Amino acid sequence: MKSLDPLRRHGLFDARVPRYTSYPPANHFQNDFGQRHQTDWLRAVPQDKDVSVYVHIPFCKRLCWFCACRTQGTKTLRPVEAYVAVLLKEIETVRRTLPPGIRMARLHLGGGTPTILPCGTMAALLNALFAAFERSADFEFSVEIDPTEASDELLHLLIDAGMNRASVGVQDFAPPVQKAIGRRQSLSQTRHVIDLMRGQGVASLNLDLLYGLPHQTFQSFEQTLRHVARMRPDRLAIYGYAHVPWMSKRQIMIKTADLPDNETRFALAQQAREAFVAEGYDSIGIDHFALPSDSLSRAATAGRLRRNFQGYTDDQGEVLIGLGASAISRFPGGYIQNATATSAYQDRVTSGGLAAHKGYGMTAQDLLIARIIEDLMCRFVYDEPSLRDRFPEQAALIHQTGISLMTRFADVFYISGTGLTMRAETRPLVRIIASHVDTFASEATAHSAAV
Numbered sequence: 303m304k305s306l307d308p309l310r311r312h313g314l315f316d317a318r319v320p321r322y323t324s325y326p327p328a329n330h331f332q333n334d335f336g337q338r339h340q341t342d343w344l345r346a347v348p349q350d351k352d353v354s355v356y357v358h359i360p361f362c363k364r365l366c367w368f369c370a371c372r373t374q375g376t377k378t379l380r381p382v383e384a385y386v387a388v389l390l391k392e393i394e395t396v397r398r399t400l401p402p403g404i405r406m407a408r409l410h411l412g413g414g415t416p417t418i419l420p421c422g423t424m425a426a427l428l429n430a431l432f433a434a435f436e437r438s439a440d441f442e443f444s445v446e447i448d449p450t451e452a453s454d455e456l457l458h459l460l461i462d463a464g465m466n467r468a469s470v471g472v473q474d475f476a477p478p479v480q481k482a483i484g485r486r487q488s489l490s491q492t493r494h495v496i497d498l499m500r501g502q503g504v505a506s507l508n509l510d511l512l513y514g515l516p517h518q519t520f521q522s523f524e525q526t527l528r529h530v531a532r533m534r535p536d537r538l539a540i541y542g543y544a545h546v547p548w549m550s551k552r553q554i555m556i557k558t559a560d561l562p563d564n565e566t567r568f569a570l571a572q573q574a575r576e577a578f579v580a581e582g583y584d585s586i587g588i589d590h591f592a593l594p595s596d597s598l599s600r601a602a603t604a605g606r607l608r609r610n611f612q613g614y615t616d617d618q619g620e621v622l623i624g625l626g627a628s629a630i631s632r633f634p635g636g637y638i639q640n641a642t643a644t645s646a647y648q649d650r651v652t653s654g655g656l657a658a659h660k661g662y663g664m665t666a667q668d669l670l671i672a673r674i675i676e677d678l679m680c681r682f683v684y685d686e687p688s689l690r691d692r693f694p695e696q697a698a699l700i701h702q703t704g705i706s707l708m709t710r711f712a713d714v715f716y717i718s719g720t721g722l723t724m725r726a727e728t729r730p731l732v733r734i735i736a737s738h739v740d741t742f743a744s745e746a747t748a749h750s751a752a753v
């Protein structure tokens with residue numbers, strides 16, 4: 303981009319807006335909603351629907367200072383074993399509540415560190431999942447891998463059990479950055495797990511990187527990008543570091559003064575984008591890259607890219623079943639989140655119930671806004687004709703929202719065959735635009751109710 307002024311004018315360097323991995327974002331979920339709806343929504347899953355399953359393992363042997371994920375440190379495996387025993391019980395309760403014959407199309411183990419599980423415990427967890435859910439013909443199984451906490455034996459076990467995708471945490475290879483974020487991870491450890499998985503035929507490997515970390519410089523980041531490009535992952539997620547010490551207490555170890563300012567963060571993100579596009583990667587949404595041969599890139603080209611709690615995905619499933627503490631499930635009617643604290647989660651399950659706590663029931667308007675925001679985040683379009691086809695009863699709001707976007711963001715959109723499309727150089731503004739749609743729709747409804 304020749305000038306950053308248009309981005310600056312629209313607040314790119316000042317605004318605080320959600321990442322919109324769901325709509326509404328999880329901080330809008332209501333207390334105790336989940337308990338009232340989880341059983342009904344599980345029972346109502348149509349028998350012919352394939353579901354996706356997410357299992358959360360909220361434990362790590364080391365707690366990296368930068369990390370905002372829902373996890374806790376442990377020195378021994380005792381709490382991990384106890385947790386998995388409860389997970390097995392939850393899997394059984396969910397299986398009994400669902401109609402029979404539901405098939406699992408996708409399984410994702412996330413955390414925390416799923417690879418903290420000893421082999422026997424991991425085998426027990428997978429056996430329980432595979433006994434509860436028949437696997438669909440095109441079953442995909444992915445796992446988040448911390449290279450410093452993944453034994454060869456465990457990786458072989460996962461691969462033998464069908465793991466065909468893996469997401470490997472890297473963040474940054476520069477020693478001063480690693481020191482400042484409390485995460486030591488060598489190049490050789492990382493290469494070892496990648497070579498092992500690739501050698502055993504794991505079809506799609508993703509690496510996670512972060513920009514905006516303390517002491518990250520253009521020179522040091524260039525080295526990291528070069529190392530990563532040499533590893534030739536199929537996918538990359540390059541997230542902006544979210545410094546939220548009021549939510550994630552361990553981040554107080556990171557000095558605010560050591561963080562790059564917002565304009566430098568933006569330039570680091572651009573540096574990564576340019577490097578990976580030059581290496582032949584397709585840019586996917588706001589923060590992912592994929593080789594053209596990868597299914598994420600093919601989904602993006604075909605207009606089938608979706609957004610979920612893991613970022614971008616080609617998963618088209620309507621039902622996601624979240625298992626474990628804090629895991630979120632998605633149903634056609636809304637979201638359910640399990641109790642967040644491990645102890646509260648365990649109490650609910652061991653007392654014979656499901657683990658839901660928070661949740662959210664989608665109104666017709668929420669479904670429309672969720673669709674608009676997903677279209678923006680995945681395709682950078684406001685696709686008015688298809689929105690009208692899909693939500694005919696909300697044609698007035700769709701029209702008003704289009705006018706509001708064109709008025710407020712006249713220099714961002716151009717009129718295209720599918721409605722409004724964002725100019726390529728304005729794409730970094732997409733979360734701000736999504737937030738505008740979010741606010742505009744609630745205000746428009748409030749106003750029409752008042753007259």
Ligand SMILES: C[S@@+](CC[C@H](N)C(=O)[O-])C[C@H]1O[C@@H](n2cnc3c(N)ncnc32)[C@H](O)[C@@H]1O
Nearest residue numbers: 368369370371413414447448471510541543544
């Ligand atoms: C749940 S973590 C699991 C990674 C795995 N335990 C590991 O260490 O490799 C998944 C990813 O979330 C991202 N992440 C964690 N904290 C973040 C933060 N504060 N801001 C942005 N992304 C973050 C990191 O890129 C990380 O790889």
Ligand code: SF4
Nearest residue numbers: 362365366369413414
């Ligand atoms: S980055 Fe991974 S290993 Fe580090 S604290 Fe977060 S989940 Fe645990």
